[in-house]
Every structure is written in structure tokens, then in C-alpha cells.
Amino acid sequence: MDDVLREFLTETFETVENVDRxxxxxxxxxxxxxxxxxxxxLVHTIKGTCGFLGLPRLEALSHAAESLISRFREGxxxxxxxxxxxxxxxxxxxxxxxxxxxxxAEPEGGDADLIAELTAQADGRVQxxxxxxxxPTPLPPLPRxxxxxxxxxxxxxxAPQAEPDxxxxxxxxxxxxxxxxxxxxxxxxIAQSIRVGLDTLEGLMTMVSExxxxxxxxxxxxxxxxxxxxxxxxxxxxxVTAELQERVMKTRMQPISTAWQKLPRLVRxxxxxxxxxxxxxxxxxxxxxxxxxxxxxxxxxxxLIRNAADHAIETPEERRRAGKxxxxxxxxxxxxxxxxxxxxxxxxxxxxxxxxxxxxxxxRGLVTPAELERMSDERIARFIFEPGFTTIDHVSxxxxxxxxxxxxxxxxxxxxxxxxxxxxxxxxxxxTMKIPLTLAIVAALIIESGGHRFAIPQVAVVxxxxxxGSSEHRLESINGASLLRLRxxxxxxxxxxxxxxxDKPGQRLDPEDGFVVVLKLGKRSFGxxxxxxxxxxxxxxxPISNILKPINIxxxxxxxxxxxxxxxxxxxxxxxxxxxxxxxxxxxxxxMAPRRRVQEDKSSFLVFRAGEGELKAVxxxxxxxxxxxxxxxxxxxxxxxxxQYRGDLIPIVPAVPGAPLHESGIQPVLVFSEGxxxxxxxxxxxxxxxxDHLEIKSTGQAPGxxxxxxxxxxxxxxxxxxxxxxxxxPDWFETPAQPSRxxxxxxxxxxxxxxxxxxLAPALKAAGYDVVALAEFDAALTVLQRSxxxxxxxxxxxxxxxxxxxDLVEGLQVDSRTADLPVIGMASRLQPAALERxxxxxxxxxxxxxxxxxxxxxxxxxxxQREAEAA
Numbered sequence: 001m002d003d004v005l006r007e008f009l010t011e012t013f014e015t016v017e018n019v020d021r022x023x024x025x026x027x028x029x030x031x032x033x034x035x036x037x038x039x040x041x042l043v044h045t046i047k048g049t050c051g052f053l054g055l056p057r058l059e060a061l062s063h064a065a066e067s068l069i070s071r072f073r074e075g076x077x078x079x080x081x082x083x084x085x086x087x088x089x090x091x092x093x094x095x096x097x098x099x100x101x102x103x104x105a106e107p108e109g110g111d112a113d114l115i116a117e118l119t120a121q122a123d124g125r126v127q128x129x130x131x132x133x134x135x136p137t138p139l140p141p142l143p144r145x146x147x148x149x150x151x152x153x154x155x156x157x158x159a160p161q162a163e164p165d166x167x168x169x170x171x172x173x174x175x176x177x178x179x180x181x182x183x184x185x186x187x188x189x190i191a192q193s194i195r196v197g198l199d200t201l202e203g204l205m206t207m208v209s210e211x212x213x214x215x216x217x218x219x220x221x222x223x224x225x226x227x228x229x230x231x232x233x234x235x236x237x238x239x240v241t242a243e244l245q246e247r248v249m250k251t252r253m254q255p256i257s258t259a260w261q262k263l264p265r266l267v268r269x270x271x272x273x274x275x276x277x278x279x280x281x282x283x284x285x286x287x288x289x290x291x292x293x294x295x296x297x298x299x300x301x302x303x304l305i306r307n308a309a310d311h312a313i314e315t316p317e318e319r320r321r322a323g324k325x326x327x328x329x330x331x332x333x334x335x336x337x338x339x340x341x342x343x344x345x346x347x348x349x350x351x352x353x354x355x356x357x358x359x360x361x362x363x364r365g366l367v368t369p370a371e372l373e374r375m376s377d378e379r380i381a382r383f384i385f386e387p388g389f390t391t392i393d394h395v396s397x398x399x400x401x402x403x404x405x406x407x408x409x410x411x412x413x414x415x416x417x418x419x420x421x422x423x424x425x426x427x428x429x430x431x432t433m434k435i436p437l438t439l440a441i442v443a444a445l446i447i448e449s450g451g452h453r454f455a456i457p458q459v460a461v462v463x464x465x466x467x468x469g470s471s472e473h474r475l476e477s478i479n480g481a482s483l484l485r486l487r488x489x490x491x492x493x494x495x496x497x498x499x500x501x502x503d504k505p506g507q508r509l510d511p512e513d514g515f516v517v518v519l520k521l522g523k524r525s526f527g528x529x530x531x532x533x534x535x536x537x538x539x540x541x542x543p544i545s546n547i548l549k550p551i552n553i554x555x556x557x558x559x560x561x562x563x564x565x566x567x568x569x570x571x572x573x574x575x576x577x578x579x580x581x582x583x584x585x586x587x588x589x590x591x592m593a594p595r596r597r598v599q600e601d602k603s604s605f606l607v608f609r610a611g612e613g614e615l616k617a618v619x620x621x622x623x624x625x626x627x628x629x630x631x632x633x634x635x636x637x638x639x640x641x642x643x644q645y646r647g648d649l650i651p652i653v654p655a656v657p658g659a660p661l662h663e664s665g666i667q668p669v670l671v672f673s674e675g676x677x678x679x680x681x682x683x684x685x686x687x688x689x690x691x692d693h694l695e696i697k698s699t700g701q702a703p704g705x706x707x708x709x710x711x712x713x714x715x716x717x718x719x720x721x722x723x724x725x726x727x728x729x730p731d732w733f734e735t736p737a738q739p740s741r742x743x744x745x746x747x748x749x750x751x752x753x754x755x756x757x758x759x760l761a762p763a764l765k766a767a768g769y770d771v772v773a774l775a776e777f778d779a780a781l782t783v784l785q786r787s788x789x790x791x792x793x794x795x796x797x798x799x800x801x802x803x804x805x806x807d808l809v810e811g812l813q814v815d816s817r818t819a820d821l822p823v824i825g826m827a828s829r830l831q832p833a834a835l836e837r838x839x840x841x842x843x844x845x846x847x848x849x850x851x852x853x854x855x856x857x858x859x860x861x862x863x864x865q866r867e868a869e870a871a
């Protein structure tokens with residue numbers, strides 16, 4: 001192919017993509033004369049250049065399209081039918097260009113059909129003497145007659161810059177293309193940019209990568225010789241290498257708008273085919289990322305748009321019935337964030353139907369009913385990324401084959417990124433993709449496990465922790481699974497040597513011998529246990545061998561400064577080896593806030609066995625730590641059982657009165673702490689941490705038991721923690737008192753956790769109070785503002801994330817009708833900061849959630865004080 005034809009193809013491909021995009025926008029803005037002039041000049045340029053190069057088929061097509069566009073400039077109405085015809089012509093031109101690129105000749109055949117329709121539109125369907133361009137009419141059905149009419153999408157993006165209004169002239173293309181002068185060269189007339197082949201750029205990037213590897217080797221040598229005469233030149237070489245690397249990387253960077261060029265047209269066609277009205281909104285189009293990464297994210301955008309248009313966005317009629325505007329919207333945004341690109345594709349449609357996804361997963365055999373019962377909604381939602389998975393019962397031209405979301409996950413994870421979904425039923429869904437800026441040279445943390453070194457991409461690393469029994473960062477074990485207690489978070493932990501098969505059968509490993517690398521992918525965090533941690537180093541990513549590709553925990557390999565070749569770990573592959581987390585961290589629960597209504601009836605429990613193998617449970621939020629005491633450290637003193645714990649003696653109470661403790665080995669203990677008091681409840685075996693629906697049935701029989709509930713199809717006793725803690729420390733809670741005989745005994749109980757509502761409401765009713773229990777704090781505020789006089793006191797949770805009892809108190813105090821209503825706060829743990837805020841807001845009292853007698857006493861005192869003030 002000669003240089004002239006190659007230059008023509010490159011420029012014309014860019015031009016027709018520009019025309020395609022501008023036409024879709026012009027259809028929404030038919031009065032935009034500047035945009036129309038720009039489109040006309042682009043088509044005119046194609047026609048002129050085709051005539052110069054002797055390409056009659058392309059020239060005839062572009063001439064017919066130019067004639068119709070020219071009528072728009074003369075005042076003809078801009079109809080959807082006419083725009084659709086021009087877009088079809090652009091598609092035909094693209095097809096001819098592709099053949100021309102492959103064969104260096106136009107394909108055989110003609111375009112009489114399109115040219116005749118374009119001519120008819122230009123000559124016979126024009127309103128003469130039209131004062132101004134008319135607004136577009138609704139889209140007619142496209143090729144399929146059964147498709148209902150719909151309005152085309154509106155794309156919010158900057159209008160194109162106006163060009164000088166002179167007809168472009170056909171010219172001979174050249175390898176070098178002039179561009180506007182930059183960086184102080186304005187007005188010089190010297191070309192400031194040239195067109196460079198991709199092979200040249202790739203070769204340059206390869207040489208820079210080799211230079212980085214050599215630099216790393218020299219730096220490693222210099223570390224062993226403090227007095228080296230090469231230190232100063234090496235620092236200069238390192239600086240120049242870094243600058244060269246940065247500049248070469250910039251040549252590979254392209255705006256993400258390159259991957260968005262076809263989306264406006266795609267949405268327009270989907271509107272016509274599906275009978276929907278959808279607005280496409282693009283933000284962050286100038287965000288740049290590596291060309292290689294950009295190529296891999298183009299397909300995910302297409303599939304996510306098609307998925308949103310077909311599955312999520314309702315028809316205009318459905319949206320009106322749901323109280324929504326008839327036009328739906330799809331928003332795509334991109335932004336730099338902590339060394340990665342964060343891309344969001346959001347819609348305002350119906351949201352994800354988790355129940356339907358679960359049913360389809362069961363139908364396809366992807367999960368068993370027992371496994372599904374234990375899964376969170378977030379885990380169920382990820383079934384949509386499985387190959388062949390679809391919730392559509394029939395296959396259409398848009399979806400139904402189950403390949404779209406599979407491609408999204410595969411392409412994103414292929415480049416070391418992650419994809420997550422969050423949704424709100426009836427309001428919409430958001431897919432969040434986090435991808436690296438480049439795949440060529442990345443910062444990585446060098447670690448060691450089993451005597452072998454590995455690299456972990458720095459972008460996934462959150463922090464390093466060295467767990468010690470004497471520190472707040474401790475490793476704990478639940479049902480054979482390792483967990484790291486990191487501040488207020490409980491993270492699953494996996495040992496890298498175990499994944500790689502380095503551990504010997506029966507080998508006992510010291511949990512404090514090593515480091516935990518805390519990694520985060522999307523919304524999920526986990527810990528990777530390693531033996532040693534070295535340093536962070538810029539590494540050159542080399543493709544992984546085909547032999548190792550089936551092992552999904554490796555994404556590539558690299559050469560360190562000392563010359564050794566090491567493998568690069570893929571965090572996405574590692575997290576798959578962990579499986580579902582036995583406990584969600586507090587941050588994860590906060591991130592799942594939009595799904596609060598979906599999971600409102602679920603609570604987290606620690607399930608254990610005690611007595612004669614009976615299943616019992618306690619709310620996970622009440623437990624401070626899980627410990628395994630050596631029996632030799634447990635002894636009896638003065639009729640009480642105590643254990644040596646962190647340099648002190650703490651009382652131990654059996655979970656079943658009179659049940660013996662283990663005689664040898666390890667004794668599992670649930671540890672509870674509040675302030676300077678600590679106590680333990682001895683159990684036989686820790687079974688699991690579960691999240692399940694709960695309906696408590698009060699038994700009122702054995703002391704220390706709140707009631708029973710069905711957890712995972714098994715009858716389970718819910719223990720009364722306060723009962724056991726009083727046995728360990730009689731003064732743990734205040735002495736109970738009988739409720740006063742108040743004039744009004746109606747109590748409003750507000751708590752987002754179904755467990756605590758189910759536990760406290762029966763207890764308060766048994767004490768003689770009329771209880772109204774609500775889950776939403778905003779709903780409680782509305783109820784009180786309407787009928788505050790019907791309630792004597794409000795009991796509200798003050799420790800939940802998001803809206804809680806403190807917000808309720810502030811809302812009550814601004815209204816004179818509710819300002820004097822006493823509020824009692826509840827918390828699983830009485831933290832100093834919460835108590836201080838409660839005093840500042842004038843909360844009547846704060847009690848522990850498990851201290852039922854203390855709560856009853858506080859309610860009685862509040863009512864008594866209110867009646868005294870009223871008298």
C-alpha cells in the first residue's frame with residue numbers, strides 16, 4: 001500500500017467516525033448551524049479526496065449524502081428518517097473502506113439503492129421556504145416493522161469547534177500531517193505533530209522497558225557498595241530513565257473518549273429497536289489511559305450499554321407508571337483515582353432483580369439451595385458475570401445469549417482490574433470498573449513465600465500488617481478459616497504458601513510468623529499472609545508462559561534488579577481461592593448501603609455448640625474477640641473459673657450452666673469487653689459466622705436464653721449475653737428496677753437490625769409497655785412529628801452507620817412538638833465518643849443493647865421524670 005492511500009484511509013476512518021458521532025448529536029440540536037457546517041465540510045472533504053484518488057464508489061456515496069446535508073443548510077426539516085439514511089450511508093462507507101484497506105481496491109458492486117433514497121430525500125421530501133430547521137420527529141421503526149417508535153438519545157458532550165468557513169480542497173495526502181502549533185510555537189507555521197506507526201511506538205516502549213531493567217540491576221549493585229564512584233552518574237541515569245519512561249508512556253496514552261465514539265450511535269439504534277427513550281451522558285472523556293488497555297475496554301462498554309438498555313431501562317409507559325420521567329438515562333464517567341482509572345456505567349432503570357438471578361443460578365446448577373441460602377445479595381449478583389448466564393427467557397437481537405457480562409468481567413480482569421455492581425431496586429444500577437493506567441511498567445511490592453519471591457501490583461495493596469498477640473491486629477480462626485481483626489474490620493486471610501502448595505501436610509505454622517498484605521479489589525478486602533516483605537520496585541511486565549496461563553493466580557513475570565525472574569501475582573485470581581468471606585467488614589457493610597432494603601431482614605450471628613452439642617448463637621456485633629485458651633491456663637479460684645489473659649485474670653462462664661470445660665487441649669472462648677471489664681463465655685466448638693433471616697420466638701424457659709430462631713434450617717437458641725456477663729461481673733450492668741406506672745406506657749423502638757427489634761420488643765412488652773418497632777429513622781421522625789403525644793419515650797440505636805439515633809434526636813429537637821420527648825440510646829458497646837455526643841445532644845440515657853433490665857429501668861425513669869415535669 002502506498003503512502004498516499006495509507007494516509008487517506010487513516011484520515012477517512014477518523015472522519016467518518018466523527019461524522020457518525022456528530023450526526024447523532026445534531027439530530028437533537030437541529031438548530032445548531034455551526035455543527036451542521038462542520039458535518040457538511042467533513043463529508044465534502046471525503047467526496048473531494050475520493051475524486052482525487054479515483055475512488056468512484058466512495059465519491060458517489062459521499063456526494064449523495066452531501067446533497068441531502070446541503071438541503072438541511074437551506075432550511076429543510078431535519079427528520080429522523082433522513083438522519084437514519086445518512087447514518088446508513090456512513091455504515092456503507094465504513095464497509096467499503098475496510099475492503100479498500102485489505103485489497104487496495106474498492107469492492108465490486110454498487111450503491112444505487114442508497115443513492116436513490118438519498119436523492120429522493122433531497123429532492124422530493126423537503127418543505128420549501130421553511131423559515132428555520134424543524135425539530136426532529138420521533139424515530140420511525142428501524143428495519144423490523146414490529147419495533148415501536150422511540151425518540152433518539154441525547155448525548156451530552158462539548159460541541160465541536162467551528163472551522164474556517166471555506167470549502168476544503170482535494171489535496172495529495174502525505175505521511176506527515178500538519179497540526180495546530182503548541183508549546184510556544186504558535187504562528188511559526190511549523191508542523192508540531194507527525195503520524196508515527198504503532199510498531200515504532202511499541203519498539204520504543206520495549207527498548208525503554210529494557211533500559212528500566214538495566215537501571216534496576218545497576219541500582220541493586222550500588223546497594224552493596226556504599227563508596228561506589230558510580231553512585232552520582234547512576235542517580236543521573238535513574239533520573240533520565242524515569243523522565244524518558246514518562247515521556248514514552250505519554251505517547252501510548254489516549255483519551256478514553258476514543259473508546260466512546262461508537263456509543264452515541266449504539267444508544268440511538270437501541271432506542272429504535274427496543275422502543276425506549278434513553279439519554280446518554282458522558283463525563284471525563286479526556287481521561288487518558290494506555291492504548292493497550294483502551295483496546296480491551298471497548299467491548300465492555302458496548303456490552304454494558306446493551307445490557308442497561310435491554311434489561312434495566314424501562315419503556316416510557318413503565319417509567320410513567322413508576323413515577324419516573326419517560327426518558328431514561330445511562331451515565332458513563334471516567335476519572336483518575338489513586339494510580340488507577342475508575343469508570344462507572346450507571347442507569348436509572350429498575351435495578352437488579354436478585355431473586356430472578358438466584359432462581360436462574362439454581363436452574364442452571366451454578367449453586368445448591370443450601371449454598372444460595374448462605375449467600376449475600378452481592379454474591380448472588382455476581383452470577384450475572386458467569387459465562388452463558390442470562391435472566392432473559394428469549395433470545396433477541398440485543399441480548400439473551402448470556403455472553404455480554406462474561407466479556408465484561410473477562411476483559412477487565414485480564415488487565416488486572418476489577419468490576420463491581422451496586423444497585424437500588426426501582427432506582428437503577430451502577431457498574432464500577434477499576435483498571436490500571438498501563439500494562440507495560442507498573443509499581444509492585446516484592447514479597448517472599450516458601451523461599452520464592454513474587455510481585456504484587458502496588459495498586460491493589462492497601463497496607464501491611466504484622467499480626468502479634470499483644471497488638472490490636474490479631475489472627476483468629478473460625479471453623480478452620482483465618483480472619484484478621486484489623487481495627488473495626490474482620491478480614492478473611494489466606495496464606496500464599498498454602499495456595500501455592502508449599503506447606504507440608506500436617507505442618508503447623510505460627511500465625512505470628514510473617515506479614516499480612518491487605519489487598520482491596522473493588523468493594524472487597526482480604527489479607528494475604530506472606531513470609532517476608534522487601535520493597536516496592538518498578539517492574540517491566542512480561543507475558544506469562546502458555547504453560548502457566550491455566551493457573552489464574554499469575555498475571556505475568558518480570559526480572560528483578562539482581563537478575564532473578566519472578567512471577568507477578570494476580571489479586572483477582574488470589575481472591576477466588578479465598579471463597580466467600582465468613583464475615584463482612586464494617587466498611588463493606590457501609591458500601592452496601594444502597595442495598596439496605598434488600599437485606600433488611602438479615603443479621604450476622606456467631607453460631608457455636610455448647611452443652612450436649614446443641615446449636616446456640618449470639619449476635620456477632622456483641623463479641624469482642626474469639627480466643628482459644630490452653631486448658632493449662634484456666635483454673636478455679638474461690639469457686640470461680642478464671643483464665644490468664646494478656647497479663648490479667650478474666651472470669652470465664654460456661655455457655656450452659658454446670659457444663660464442664662475441656663479437660664485438655666484448647667478451650668474456645670467468646671471474649672466480651674467494655675471499658676476496663678473483660679469476661680469470657682466458654683463454648684464447646686465455634687461452628688461458623690452466618691448472615692441469615694431471623695424470627696425470634698420467645699421461650700421464657702431457661703435463664704440465659706432470649707428465645708429460639710431457625711438459622712440455616714436448624715433450630716438455634718439465641719443466648720442472653722447480659723445474663724452471662726452479670727455472672728462474671730455482678731456490677732456489669734445497673735441493678736434492674738420495675739417500670740413505673742406511667743400515665744402513658746407507649747414506647748417507640750427504632751433499630752435497623754431485625755435481630756435487636758425482635759429481641760427487645762418482646763422483652764419490653766413483657767414488662768408492660770406498648771411497643772411500636774420501626775427500622776427506618778426517617779420514618780420514625782415522620783411518625784413522631786405527626787403524633788408525638790402518643791409516645792412516652794423513644795428508644796433508638798445510636799451506633800449504626802449512616803442514619804441513626806443521633807440524627808433522630810437532632811430532628812426532634814428542631815420541632816417544638818417533639819423537642820421534650822425523652823430519647824434513650826442503645827449501643828452494643830458503650831464507646832466514650834458516643835457517650836460524649838449523647839450528653840451533648842441531651843439524650844436521656846445510653847444503655848447496652850443486651851442489658852434488657854437496664855433498658856427497662858431507664859424507660860421507667862424517663863417516664864417518671866417526664867410526668868414529674870408535667871405536674
